[in-house]
Amino acid sequence: MAQLPVELILVRQLAHGLAVPTFVVDAAGDLVFVNEAAEALLGLDFEDVGQVSFADWTTAFASRTKGRQRADPATHPLAVAIRQRTPVHGPLRIVGRDGVLRSLVVTALPLEGSRGQLLGGLAMFWEPPTR
Amino acid sequence: MKIRLWGTRGSLASSGPETAGYGGNTAAVEIVSADGTILVLDAGTGIRRLGAAIDPSVERLDILLTHLHMDHIQGLGFFAPFFRPSGEIHIWGPASATMELRTRLTRYLSPPLFPVRIRDLDARVVLHDAPEEPVSIGGFEVVAQHVIHPGPTVGYRISADGASVAYLPDHEPALGARRFPEEPRWTSGFDLASGVDLLIHDGQYSDDERATRIGWGHSSVSEAVAFAELTRVRRLILFHHDPSHSDAVLDALTEVARAGGTSIEVVAGREGAQYDLGTGVHA
Numbered sequence: 001m002a003q004l005p006v007e008l009i010l011v012r013q014l015a016h017g018l019a020v021p022t023f024v025v026d027a028a029g030d031l032v033f034v035n036e037a038a039e040a041l042l043g044l045d046f047e048d049v050g051q052v053s054f055a056d057w058t059t060a061f062a063s064r065t066k067g068r069q070r071a072d073p074a075t076h077p078l079a080v081a082i083r084q085r086t087p088v089h090g091p092l093r094i095v096g097r098d099g100v101l102r103s104l105v106v107t108a109l110p111l112e113g114s115r116g117q118l119l120g121g122l123a124m125f126w127e128p129p130t131r
Numbered sequence: 132m133k134i135r136l137w138g139t140r141g142s143l144a145s146s147g148p149e150t151a152g153y154g155g156n157t158a159a160v161e162i163v164s165a166d167g168t169i170l171v172l173d174a175g176t177g178i179r180r181l182g183a184a185i186d187p188s189v190e191r192l193d194i195l196l197t198h199l200h201m202d203h204i205q206g207l208g209f210f211a212p213f214f215r216p217s218g219e220i221h222i223w224g225p226a227s228a229t230m231e232l233r234t235r236l237t238r239y240l241s242p243p244l245f246p247v248r249i250r251d252l253d254a255r256v257v258l259h260d261a262p263e264e265p266v267s268i269g270g271f272e273v274v275a276q277h278v279i280h281p282g283p284t285v286g287y288r289i290s291a292d293g294a295s296v297a298y299l300p301d302h303e304p305a306l307g308a309r310r311f312p313e314e315p316r317w318t319s320g321f322d323l324a325s326g327v328d329l330l331i332h333d334g335q336y337s338d339d340e341r342a343t344r345i346g347w348g349h350s351s352v353s354e355a356v357a358f359a360e361l362t363r364v365r366r367l368i369l370f371h372h373d374p375s376h377s378d379a380v381l382d383a384l385t386e387v388a389r390a391g392g393t394s395i396e397v398v399a400g401r402e403g404a405q406y407d408l409g410t411g412v413h414a
Binding site (some may be wrong): 003004005006007008009012013016104113114115116 | 283309
């Protein structure tokens with residue numbers, strides 16, 4: 001398997017040290033890293049799972065409508081961020097592998113290299129502010 | 132493919148009796164292919180003597196810059212071929228998201244830091260972004276890739292005459308690793324160095340020094356060896372010697388590098404050393 005861009009390598013290292021749950025995907029949208037905080041949030045062990053294709057992770061962690069129906073995977077904020085090359089921030093309802101429905105806030109960013117090429121993206125998940 | 136080291140020091144030129152053995156000039160490496168194509172890797176102070184040694188009849192030269200820190204460009208203004216009207220010099224360097232290579236180089240090659248501007252050089256100068264897809268330069272195939280070091284920095288993989296060399300003089304792959312070394316896809320520089328005949332790699336520090344300089348962009352000699360083993364190279368030249376390291380210290384660090392029992396041939400880069408990838412060291 002080819003080496004990932006150095007920018008993604010450094011983003012993974014950054015994510016590894018963060019308390020905020022973070023996903024890192026490559027340019028194809030495949031999930032290449034989930035930090036420990038995200039593992040705890042989603043109830044998965046990334047060391048066991050390894051790289052997850054875009055189709056699989058957007059299905060496994062599909063956002064949910066208010067009626068708990070699966071939303072279109074293409075509308076996942078990280079998918080939108082990569083496809084449209086734009087940051088996305090907003091609410092997200094998600095069911096982890098543990099079956100628990102969580103209401104979160106997500107910030108998703110595309111990662112572009114120095115020549116403007118798409119390298120991948122990252123998403124950070126936040127607990128919504130309490131009122 | 133013949134390789135000659137004209138400068139192996141890092142950070143700052145450091146001439147003196149204590150560094151006379153390995154040399155005090157900063158990064159400059161000459162590679163010549165069987166068809167006579169000449170590549171110059173980096174333009175540290177070692178490039179001055181290299182420039183004086185190049186036959187004036189050579190019409191084209193290619194300088195491959197890994198990055199624009201001073202120890203890698205300071206010799207540009209003292210490179211004799213720039214002052215030959217018949218010459219054509221191509222300079223390749225890492226792209227910046229905001230500035231062209233010419234603009235970035237001009238920060239140094241202009242007053243008040245230097246009296247001569249690029250536009251005033253006698254040779255025809257052509258600037259290129261470092262090639263992230265393989266390109267042919269004479270008899271060479273060259274590819275660049277970004278590597279871990281502060282600021283836009285690339286390493287190069289160069290192939291010709293059935294042999295290959297990787298040049299990563301400023302590189303801190305351990306910064307991007309949870310446990311170094313780890314799997315190839317998460318290792319900066321892996322694709323550049325994988326399986327090459329000769330790896331010229333940053334080995335600036337001892338392990339103790341490295342522990343206090345994390346994030347400075349450089350490797351210890353033992354990390355250089357670990358990287359060489361991961362990438363399965365045939366031979367490793369430790370490069371970018373710390374300016375404070377005497378010849379005796381470099382000898383001791385080289386022994387440390389070999390002490391782990393690596394099967395890779397490890398040497399400390401010595402100014403003036405020459406290598407022929409077909410026949411081995413010949414000087």
